[in-house]
Amino acid sequence: MQLKLRWSTVLLLLCFHISVSVSAQSTAAKRxxxxxxxxxxxxxxxxxxxxxxxxxxxxxxxxxxxxxxxxxxxxxxxxxxxxxxxxxxxxxxxxxxxxxxxxxxxxxxxxxxxxxxxxxxxxxxxxxxxxxxxxxxxxxxxxxxxxxxxxxxxLKIVPQNKKVLFIYARGAGTMMVAGEATPMDKMIALAGAKNAANGFNDFKPLTAEALVAANPDVILLFDTGLQSLGGVDGLLKVPGVAQTSAGKNKKVIVMDGQLLTGFSPRVITAVKELSQKISG
Missing domain, CATH: 3.40.50.1980 (Nitrogenase molybdenum iron protein domain)
Known part of the structure; x- marks a missing residue:
């Protein structure tokens, strides 16, 4: 009887220890x-x-x-x-x-x-x-x-001989292009295309001269960025845009900002979506 009691006590303590351990792990961070x-x-x-x-x-x-x-x-x-x-x-x-x-x-x-x-x-x-x-x-x-x-x-990505220019826009007064070593640059490469802005890292202000020289086949923006410009028609009014291949063909694509640049667990979804939009 005493042996049974001892084993019961051990089992009870063991179950309690497991319960506390699991609870401590699952509530390690409550806020x-x-x-x-x-x-x-x-x-x-x-x-x-x-x-x-x-x-x-x-x-x-x-x-x-x-x-x-x-x-x-x-x-x-x-x-x-x-x-x-x-x-x-x-x-x-x-x-x-x-x-x-x-x-x-x-x-x-x-x-x-x-x-x-x-x-x-x-x-x-x-x-x-x-x-x-x-x-x-x-x-x-x-x-x-x-x-x-x-x-x-x-994921099956087919390389595309297309130059993509990402423009960060918050209205016509705030427009930047993404160069090398940026999340946009990495994403464009993963999608099988080329960044039209090269020769510099990070971001640079958009100029009409640089835009025409880059001559992108596709212009990429955040969906909120294009909205801030008044849509595609507003973008085409930005000096230099209408003179590019992308402007002439109205090849403008948008994506959600966090999806495009976050490199989150949805990164493969983002690559697939961008590749399809570039080739579409």
Whole structure:
């Protein structure tokens, strides 16, 4: 009888230990603030959507994020609105968060994960793996990476001899073109086309002379960017656009900004969509 009691006690304690361990793992972070749209997508895919209490404005996917409090744009985040949400975990990328803001997070002792984002499929998988490990769901991260591998293996991209120019627009007064080493440049290459803007990194102001010289076959914009110009007709009024092959043929395509440049778990979907729009 005593032996049975001892075994019962052991089993009870074992079950209690397992329950506590699982609970501790699943609630490792109860209040997460994400300061990057791609990080937000990864968190949701890993099963942490309900724990997200704040996001930056680039966090537009999934649609449920529209209802989550916004703490600003990831390019100019300040600590106060983030800390006001009382997070126990802050996740961001090194691309935008300033050292001063990071220092404030460190001073108040809040857990934070700041990861470097690489604009490639391999970079996406690395980001998933790092976030999953930090949140103690490595198995879910591995499964998500496996799905990406399967999608990439099924993707068939035919090289296209077309020059694509990405224009970042916020009305006719704010127009920039994306050069090399930008997410747009990487995406255009993955889609099998060529970036019409080369010879420089990052972004440069759009000029009529440079536009005519680049002579793109396709002009690519965010959907919100084209809207800010008044649609295709408004874009064609921008000096130099009508003189390009893209302008003459009205070959203008748009994509959702986060999908196109996020290199999120939807990266293969983005590549496929862009390739189809370029060739269409």
């Amino acid at each position: 997460i603030v994400s300061l990057n749209g791609t990080v937000t997508e990864i968190l949701c895919d890993l099963g942490f959507q309900q724990q997200i209490v704040g996001v930056d404005v680039t966090s537009t996917w999934p649609a449920a994020m529209d209802k989550v409090p916004k703490v600003g744009h990831n390019r100019n985040i300040t600590a106060e609105p983030v800390l006001a949400l009382q997070p126990d975990m802050i996740i961001s990328t090194t691309n935008f968060l300033s050292p001063a803001v990071l220092s404030q997070f460190e001073n108040v002792g809040i857990k934070h994960l700041i990861v470097e984002q690489e604009y490639s499929v391999a970079g996406t998988k690395k980001l998933i793996t790092q976030i999953a490990a930090a949140l103690k769901v490595a198995d879910k991260g591995a499964q998500l990476c496996k799905q990406l591998d399967q999608q990439q293996a099924a």
